[in-house]
Amino acid sequence: QQQVKQSPQSLIVQKGGISIINCAYENTAFDYFPWYQQFPGKGPALLIAIRPDVSEKKEGRFTISFNKSAKQFSLHIMDSQPGDSATYFCAASIEGTGNQFYFGTGTSLTVIP
Amino acid sequence: DTAVSQTPKYLVTQMGNDKSIKCEQNLGHDTMYWYKQDSKKFLKIMFSYNNKELIINETVPNRFSPKSPDKAHLNLHINSLELGDSAVYFCASSPRLHEQYFGPGTRLTVT
Secondary structure, three states: OOOEEEEEEEEEEOOOEEEEEEEEEOOOOOOOEEEEEEOOOOOOEEEEEEEEEEEEEEEOEEEEEOOOOOOOOEEEEOOOHHOEEEEEEEEOOOOOOOOOOOOOEEEEEEEEO | OOOOOOHHHHHHHOOOEEEEEEEOOOOOOEEEEEEEOOOOOOOEEEEEOOOEEEEEEEOOOOEEEEOOOOOOOOOOOOOOOOOHHHHHEEEEEEOOOOEEOOOOOEEEEEO
């Protein structure tokens, strides 16, 4: 059972464009929603994270939008660059459960120069 | 200066063999994890240890056995390797709730 559903599976964006990756969850007990970025041959690295008490968090060109009522959250990459080409994972976790993360299935982003 | 390190980076072995993957973190974190990433890049948690105590043990064949000699190390031993065990295995550590730092991964290929 996939606790966090992620789409699209792959995404191709022109340089300078906006990349949008979506995730949805069912368990309303989730209280932390991070996004991880993974380059080929590397481990995932935390990119940005949000808690459900805010609707948006922005760090540089990366923004998380969070819709608690719809149980959805998304990652927006503004002014996408070729260096952003990577696999992106959303995740969710519940405090008090041993810090167990439930990851989405990943989105392979390719930014074309 | 590597925060979370794993050895080896690549491991090629035959079916039926027993192998171990080592993980060390120099961040002083209390919690460590093992994840498996399959060919479709799906990340799935296998185990979690907090101060050498097992706290998460997902549905994983008992051929997989984690061992934590101290809170800076979490090793993964795999017995009787099968073709389906081929994957990338990631170690991670966490200083507190909701933050995880991943190692570079170990690509295991079973032939």
